[in-house]
Amino acid sequence: MKLLKCLVLGIVLQHASATVGFTTYKEIDEGADNSGTILYSDLFNRSSTLFLYIQITPDGAEHTDIINDFKTLAQNYGQHGVSVIPRVRYGWPNGTIATEPEESILMDDVSTFASIFTDVTGTINIPVIQAGYCQSHGSADTPEDLAIKIKIVNTLLSTSHKVALRYPSDHQALFNGSRSVTLHDDCIFDGGFNGTDGGTWPSGDRQTWIDYIVQVAGNNTFGGEGCNDAGDAMFDWSDYTALCGGEGIAAYINTLQIAYMNYDYPQPYEELIEDPSQSTCVDAIQAALESWN
Ligand SMILES: *[C@@H]1O[C@H](CO)[C@@H](O)[C@H](O)[C@H]1NC(C)=O
Ligand SMILES: *[C@@H]1O[C@H](CO)[C@@H](O)[C@H](O)[C@H]1NC(C)=O
Ligand SMILES: *[C@@H]1O[C@H](CO)[C@@H](O)[C@H](O)[C@H]1NC(C)=O
Ligand SMILES: *[C@@H]1O[C@H](CO)[C@@H](O)[C@H](O)[C@H]1NC(C)=O
Ligand SMILES: *[C@@H]1O[C@H](CO)[C@@H](O)[C@H](O)[C@H]1NC(C)=O
Numbered sequence: 001m002k003l004l005k006c007l008v009l010g011i012v013l014q015h016a017s018a019t020v021g022f023t024t025y026k027e028i029d030e031g032a033d034n035s036g037t038i039l040y041s042d043l044f045n046r047s048s049t050l051f052l053y054i055q056i057t058p059d060g061a062e063h064t065d066i067i068n069d070f071k072t073l074a075q076n077y078g079q080h081g082v083s084v085i086p087r088v089r090y091g092w093p094n095g096t097i098a099t100e101p102e103e104s105i106l107m108d109d110v111s112t113f114a115s116i117f118t119d120v121t122g123t124i125n126i127p128v129i130q131a132g133y134c135q136s137h138g139s140a141d142t143p144e145d146l147a148i149k150i151k152i153v154n155t156l157l158s159t160s161h162k163v164a165l166r167y168p169s170d171h172q173a174l175f176n177g178s179r180s181v182t183l184h185d186d187c188i189f190d191g192g193f194n195g196t197d198g199g200t201w202p203s204g205d206r207q208t209w210i211d212y213i214v215q216v217a218g219n220n221t222f223g224g225e226g227c228n229d230a231g232d233a234m235f236d237w238s239d240y241t242a243l244c245g246g247e248g249i250a251a252y253i254n255t256l257q258i259a260y261m262n263y264d265y266p267q268p269y270e271e272l273i274e275d276p277s278q279s280t281c282v283d284a285i286q287a288a289l290e291s292w293n
Contacts, residue, residue: 019290020127020223020260022046022273023085027053028073030066031093038073040080044263046273046286049083049127051225051262055091056109058101063109067116071123078124085223085260087130087184088113103148110155117159127260128162128221130184141170150174153181162221168201168213175216183217185224188261191232193247198230210256218257219292225262226269238268244281253288261289 024047028034043050054070056063070086077084088109090098100106117129131153141149149170156163157180164184165171175181187198196202201209213222226249228237236242243249249269253261264270272278273285 019293020049020083020085020221021286021289022263023049023051023223023260025051025053025225025262025264027055028066028069029055029091029093029095030057030061030063034066034069034073038069038076040076043082044274046282047263048081049085049260050077051260052084052086054086054088054113056088057092058090058098058105060101060105060108063112067112070116071120074120074124078120083125083127085128085130086113086117086126087132089132106148107151107155110152114155114159117156117161121160126161128164128182128184128223129156129159130164130166131156132166132184141173146170146173157181164217164221164223166200168209168216171216172212177216179216179220181216182220182222183213183224185213185222185256185258187227187230188224188258189235189237189249189252190227190230192235192242193252195232195235198227198232203232214255214257219259220257221259221293222256223258223260225265228266237266237272240272240278240281243269243272244278244284250281250284250288253285254291257292259289259292 022044024043026037028037052073054066056066074084090100092098117126120126131149149165153163153165153174162182164182165174166184166186168183171181171183185197185200187200189195190198194206196206201213226237227233228235263273273282
């Protein structure tokens with residue numbers, strides 16, 4: 001009996017470190033009261049990874065309180081075996097998103113958080129860090145934007161955690177063909193099975209971009225969040241027959257080799273995932289995610 005228990009625990013731990021699956025969105029904001037968020041509470045039972053936005057102010061502050069909040073969260077969730085995928089972004093305490101500050105402040109902040117993400121190694125598992133700074137992308141990038149992006153990614157890579165870029169076109173411009181950096185797709189299935197995920201990749205030559213994404217990010221801790229409100233939005237997420245069908249989300253996950261996805265967005269997706277009467281479909285989605293590294 002005891003042996004069996006140990007084996008079960010061993011399998012669970014191995015499983016937890018090898019796969020991510022459904023992630024749970026949380027956010028902590030500099031200047032706000034994050035005490036409720038950083039306190040441990042059980043996640044939805046199909047999820048054991050947080051997708052965490054860390055929102056900081058763009059004014060060159062030292063970020064002492066938000067860093068302490070993040071460390072407390074890492075301690076509280078890490079000791080329950082929960083992993084975290086962090087993304088730092090800029091915004092004000094009133095919730096308004098802010099644009100990135102000038103390069104010297106930006107790079108100071110990236111270095112600060114890179115060392116925090118290094119510090120928490122051993123406290124909490126970090127499957128991947130999303131390099132979420134810089135709003136323009138792809139063809140809209142200036143050479144200056146690209147120069148900053150590569151510095152950001154290289155600084156985050158120094159943590160020895162995996163790093164994800166938001167846009168395949170940025171990836172190609174900076175790390176052409178390399179699996180040393182993966183991707184985070186913030187708009188999965190926006191246009192359904194044949195879509196371009198809200199403009200995540202250019203709409204021309206779709207298959208070339210799919211091939212590129214699979215080459216660099218497939219089975220490489222590639223993940224993201226579904227969406228229904230960007231460029232090519234046309235898929236109805238409340239159509240569970242389509243969502244659970246042969247050209248539904250599980251098939252899409254397997255085509256792109258996606259390893260994690262927030263389960264709680266868009267709303268009809270959350271309702272599906274949480275609905276015990278839909279467990280056949282949800283089990284298939286979860287199994288698809290967990291079949292990829
Ligand atoms: C997970 O939670 C749901 C309700 O949200 C419940 O119906 C289900 O039985 C739970 N599963 C396990 C394995 O605890
Ligand atoms: C939020 O705060 C920022 C910085 O103080 C300010 O510029 C902005 O106008 C505020 N936004 C709202 C909606 O109050
Ligand atoms: C990326 O690499 C491929 C294959 O080596 C090459 O054909 C392509 O021109 C490169 N693209 C860029 C943007 O560097
Ligand atoms: C996707 O495209 C393929 C090939 O053009 C087509 O056969 C299929 O019906 C499309 N699927 C959807 C859901 O639009
Ligand atoms: C996915 O990656 C893992 C190791 O990271 C490897 O063992 C597995 O074979 C890969 N799957 C496929 C289908 O390539």
